[in-house]
Amino acid sequence: GNSVTQMEGPVTLSEEAFLTINCTYTATGYPSLFWYVQYPGEGLQLLLKATKADDKGSNKGFEATYRKETTSFHLEKGSVQVSDSAVYFCALSGSNTGNQFYFGTGTSLTVIP
């Protein structure tokens, strides 16, 4: 079956710290992988994506690499800001998932000045 396992939160970091949020997946076939961010009171925004093995998605200083050998898609940022405080969701989708997205449980990040 299809599933996403995401690092438990909440995560609290000081400004300019390095961020890693772990995400591993189980899927049939070759899914596309996504990271979404949800700020308080808003919907989910696509942060980055990768559609095949070894692809690196990047946006706003965030990066994640599609690792087929470890079935992982960890999110990283070299220097977090207070404005990065949000909930981050890892997700997978693909032709074998029947139109469905499979979301991880979400990781809440708080960045303190």
Next chain:
Amino acid sequence: DTEVTQTPKHLVMGMTNKKSLKCEQHMGHRAMYWYKQKAKKPPELMFVYSYEKLSINESVPSRFSPECPNSSLLNLHLHALQPEDSALYLCASSQDPAGNQPQHFGDGTRLSIL
């Protein structure tokens, strides 16, 4: 600014009321989705429309009734809801109904059932 527009942003209704949530996108996307999200949880899929036809209903109670009048619009009709239906309702759309493309989300309707 989000490219998927949901109205209203907030809705408070009694258990006997009938109301509708609306969603609109003008990106030419052919798949549209309704999700329910409880606090501190990921979105839960409710319905999927593919080319204006209902393709997935995740065993949602009949008090929720989706409608897709055209390729740009998606409605969710609500009737006789229960307090546990209070949640954030998110609409999303994607270009590719096969699921390989990202979904674009609206900001949601926050629904409270009295």
